[in-house]
Amino acid sequence: MNKEGIPSPLKDGLDAFSKEKNTSTLITDLKALFKANVLLANVLPVFTGYWLSLAFSNTSFSANWSLFLLTMIGGTMVIAGALIINNWYDVDIDTVMDRTKNRPTVTGNISLKVVLTMGIAFSLFGFILLLFTTIEAAIWAFVGWFTYVILYTMWSKRRYTLNTVIGSVSGAVSPLIGWTAIQSGFHLVPVVLFLILFIFQMPHTFAIAMRKNNEYKAAGVAMLPVVHGFAMTKRQIFVYVACLLPLPFYLVSLGTTFIVIATLLNITWLALGIYGFFTKNDQKWARVIFIYSVNYITILFLLMVIVTLPLFG
Template structure:
């Protein structure tokens, strides 16, 4: 192998490494897992609106693409701005130390610009669906960026309630792209997501208790302790029990499966009062919550598929 060939190989390897690093940085900046998790409720809301208005999906491809891309960009903008604002506490918390805002791989000015640009483009795309869809998109964005990230996250334990609103409006964006949102179905979807996020976030806060404490973030387990947090988890999970019955138009199989999921989660939550390993239990609740919301919203689509 001559020097030129060796040099070419070395440059190729460096290029691959840089590309890999960039992709990892963008994935962290966009909070890819959170972003993708929020796309499903948007799609479910859109799908159910088509189903209950007996509208063809084929004739609404354009609206569908505008809704999905627009809402995803708005959410991405909010998540990017969250990373930009939280760079100081992200530098303290172990799980966020490698974010590009902390490492400096992506300059903060670039991050801020990206957050603003993604937000504006997202809103413009949603405006081409319906004004109501754009309004719900704005509610979610404003709640997450200003009311949660910049105001309540570091000060008050009710930051979780505020943050839950931003995640709960996602199916309303999808639904109102087709039909006005004053309808039992999208309201129930909002309530399910709002309530689900409380025990889900509490479980994360318990798992990352030391990190949140070090960063001075006012999460419930940090301020009030694990015992109070466990009680709150049980209360919120119990509040999910009646909600499937308000979705009776989705059919008996849905109600049965959703109820079994709720009962299983409640049993797992109550077991927290008897556990000796709080962190292991919190991880169980976290994993259950992630699977719970995914199964539930996918199930809503499955039971309304045309036969």
């Protein structure tokens, strides 16, 4: 029995539970601050770009471990830094929107000063690490960072529906970071990877904007469905998905298996896009488009790695 009248074993148990809860809260806050899902989605193309660059230059993966670690850690830190700064800047918007109101910048679990310091520190360390790979890789990382932080977050997001186009550029450069750590980016493969990621992000983001239309409207964010309505957004989704159709055929070097699977994925997505013109449940349809888009890009970029495995045999 301690002076608070609580038996010692029970007190120890309560302390342990409190510590576990605090640890759990911190992990949850950090995942939200780093936008864990978005971060992972952007890191995969960095890896795929690096992997394909090795494959197409007949370079050994095992002989370049240090370069691989510098590229992946540096690229991840730059992307994380940009996402953290986005959280810092968008705290007023996040306070209004239901899906973001539990971020630590809103709840106050992590102070805005600490968040900004983290964002700058991660960005700088990431750039420094990438400079130990190639200058071109660092330049592409800066292009992505500047586009996302300055042109998207601070300039266009609240003002123009073109914010989605601008934001898509930042995500599309990620495979170029990986590719140019090995060789020059003036090659058809990284250009096509850029186009696939750029175009994919448009219907993906439009689907999110449709699902969260009321929240974006309340926050004053100029997303396409908020400004021009669902009918226009559905047409835009269809057009952008259609633009994906020819791109796998520019990657013939990846083989027939890749082209066939990628084309089937594109046709399926296009069919879902067409269905949107006839459905009466826009929210359900937008959710399907969102889920499909996430799986689409994951499968596609993992498939690029799988079909090139024999090149390392």
